Amino acid sequence: MTEIKIVADILKANDAIAEANARRLAEKHVRALNFISAPGAGKTTLIERTLEHFKGRARIGVIEGDVATSRDAERIQAFGVPVVQINTQGGCHLDANMVARALEALPLDELDTVFIENVGNLVCPVGYKLGEEAVVAVLSIAEGQDKPVKYPALFRRATVMVLNKLDLQPHCDVDPEAIVRDARAINPALEVVRTSCRTGEGLDEWYAWLEPWLGRKE
Amino acid sequence: MTEIKIVADILKANDAIAEANARRLAEKHVRALNFISAPGAGKTTLIERTLEHFKGRARIGVIEGDVATSRDAERIQAFGVPVVQINTQGGCHLDANMVARALEALPLDELDTVFIENVGNLVCPVGYKLGEEAVVAVLSIAEGQDKPVKYPALFRRATVMVLNKLDLQPHCDVDPEAIVRDARAINPALEVVRTSCRTGEGLDEWYAWLEPWLGRKE
Numbered sequence: 001m002t003e004i005k006i007v008a009d010i011l012k013a014n015d016a017i018a019e020a021n022a023r024r025l026a027e028k029h030v031r032a033l034n035f036i037s038a039p040g041a042g043k044t045t046l047i048e049r050t051l052e053h054f055k056g057r058a059r060i061g062v063i064e065g066d067v068a069t070s071r072d073a074e075r076i077q078a079f080g081v082p083v084v085q086i087n088t089q090g091g092c093h094l095d096a097n098m099v100a101r102a103l104e105a106l107p108l109d110e111l112d113t114v115f116i117e118n119v120g121n122l123v124c125p126v127g128y129k130l131g132e133e134a135v136v137a138v139l140s141i142a143e144g145q146d147k148p149v150k151y152p153a154l155f156r157r158a159t160v161m162v163l164n165k166l167d168l169q170p171h172c173d174v175d176p177e178a179i180v181r182d183a184r185a186i187n188p189a190l191e192v193v194r195t196s197c198r199t200g201e202g203l204d205e206w207y208a209w210l211e212p213w214l215g216r217k218e
Numbered sequence: 219m220t221e222i223k224i225v226a227d228i229l230k231a232n233d234a235i236a237e238a239n240a241r242r243l244a245e246k247h248v249r250a251l252n253f254i255s256a257p258g259a260g261k262t263t264l265i266e267r268t269l270e271h272f273k274g275r276a277r278i279g280v281i282e283g284d285v286a287t288s289r290d291a292e293r294i295q296a297f298g299v300p301v302v303q304i305n306t307q308g309g310c311h312l313d314a315n316m317v318a319r320a321l322e323a324l325p326l327d328e329l330d331t332v333f334i335e336n337v338g339n340l341v342c343p344v345g346y347k348l349g350e351e352a353v354v355a356v357l358s359i360a361e362g363q364d365k366p367v368k369y370p371a372l373f374r375r376a377t378v379m380v381l382n383k384l385d386l387q388p389h390c391d392v393d394p395e396a397i398v399r400d401a402r403a404i405n406p407a408l409e410v411v412r413t414s415c416r417t418g419e420g421l422d423e424w425y426a427w428l429e430p431w432l433g434r435k436e
Contacts, residue, residue: 038257039340039369040361067341068370090371092310092341120368122257123285123310123339142360142386143258150338151257152286153308168360168389173416198391 014128017096021103021131028108029217032116034130036154037138038147039120042164044072045197046138046206047115051079053207058214061111063102065094065119072117082106093124099131112216122151134159134213141165145174148183155183160191160209167196232346235314239321239349246326247435250334252348254372255356256365257338260382262290263415264356264424265333269297271425276432279329281320283312283337290335300324311343312336321349330434340369352377352431359383363392366401373401378409378427385414 025032035043044064051060061082064073073085084102086094099116106114116132118125137158139147142165148155155161161183163176180192193209195202243250253261262282269278279300282291291303302320304312317334324332334350336343355376357365360383366373373379379401381394398410411427413420 038338038361039365040256040358042362066368069364069368071364071368090341092339119341120256121310121339121341123308123337124342140258140360142358142383143256144260146287146289147257150284150287150289165360168386171386171389171416198389 011127014096017100018129018131021096021100022133024103025108025114025131026217028111030108030111030114031134031213031217032114032130032132033134033136033213034116034118034125034132035136035138036118036122036125036158037120038122038140038143041120041138041140041143042197043117043120043138044075046162046164046195047117048075048079049197049203050115050207050210051076051081053203054214055079059110059112060214061106061108061114063099063106063114063116065098065117067091067119082111088119092119092121093128094118094130095128096130103131113214122147122154126153126157136160136162138162138164139179140168141174141176141179142168142172144172145178148179148186152186155186155190158187158190160193162206163192163194165196165198166194166201167199229345232314235318236347236349239314239318240351242321243326243332243349244435246329248326248329248332249352249431249435250332250348250350251352251354251431252334252336252343252350253354253356254336254340254343254376255338256340256358256361259338259356259358259361260415261335261338261356262293264380264382264413265335266293266297267415267421268333268425268428269294269299271421272432273297277328277330278432279324279326279332281317281324281332281334283316283335285309285337300329306337310337310339311346312348313346314348317348331432340365340372344371344375354378354380356380356382357397358386359392359394359397360386360390362390363396366397366404370404373404373408376405376408378411380424381410381412383414383416384412384419385417
């Protein structure tokens with residue numbers, strides 16, 4: 001019997017490149033975080049707020065993944081930090097090879113941290129390691145209460161869940177604590193930060209969580 | 219030079235099965251609609267409201283696609299309509315072969331319309347025809363203003379856009395008309411319905427749009 005294991009081979013090849021990315025980042029004393037969420041959960045706005053907050057106090061570079069357009073990269077560029085745009089031209093996730101090329105274009109000697117904003121998608125990006133040390137799962141409360149249960153793989157892999165758009169809670173019939181409970185049933189080690197980028201609520205908690213990732217990696 | 223065209227071949231094979239599904243549906247005088255959205259845009263709730271509204275007046279069956287769990291199928295089953303659950307076990311979209319098997323499990327002789335609720339994902343389901351006559355793109359206003367521009371393929375393919383969660387508009391800094399304008403710049407034939415499944419606003423307009431799809435196909 002002939003077996004065709006395309007998916008497994010692709011993921012294995014990806015993992016090898018992701019490990020090379022991780023080695024390259026470590027050599028440069030740089031940490032990378034991989035931001036994953038559904039479309040419109042607020043990844044870009046969270047990154048904008050973060051760049052504003054740490055302006056002049058942290059050396060952050062950004063890799064922006066998008067299916068089409070360079071809108072997010074342009075938004076980030078306004079903060080005066082190094083940005084590389086990856087346009088996947090319809091592709092549903094970033095892979096390690098795309099990030100390897102993006103890392104070549106970033107001035108890693110001048111950075112301590114790289115934020116990688118993945119394509120908006122709760123499913124496909126989860127299987128593809130990029131060389132990051134942490135996965136930041138961003139979830140908008142307006143997406144409803146059942147997302148951890150329905151998309152468990154992301155919450156299993158995530159280091160931290162940013163439960164965002166909390167200001168919409170009174171209008172959404174959603175119990176944020178039920179989301180946290182379900183997510184932690186999948187991954188008991190998952191850290192949780194509750195935020196609203198619109199009102200600023202909880203952002204200090206997010207900045208406190210993030211701070212250890214912003215120093216030079218030894 | 220050796221060319222490997224895996225993606226094109228997969229999509230070509232899928233299209234052939236989708237055509238077979240369309241023929242099978244036509245023989246049974248049944249129409250199918252493919253509901254596509256990001257996670258948490260409100261597809262299931264829209265289908266629930268619709269089943270409630272047309273109860274006893276339309277013969278609708280539902281195919282529920284999910285990455286994990288059968289929660290949505292259980293929600294739909296409560297309405298006493300035939301439901302088939304497709305659990306993709308991590309897969310990011312429905313394909314025509316999955317739907318072919320689901321159609322075998324539905325009592326097509328007793329139905330006029332099949333709703334197919336795709337996996338929550340704005341990217342991957344778009345390339346895979348299932349045998350449907352129309353694509354219903356559901357977009358939550360809480361996802362922000364830039365979704366048509368950032369995920370153009372869905373809006374190019376959709377028959378109608380249901381702009382949902384309109385009750386959140388005052389809390390979201392989003393102009394719904396800008397979304398409509400951007401979506402129609404991509405697809406001038408796109409029909410648009412503005413709804414809030416929470417308040418019921420606009421649902422009559424949706425039911426009016428849907429009505430012609432609910433009769434026996436001749």
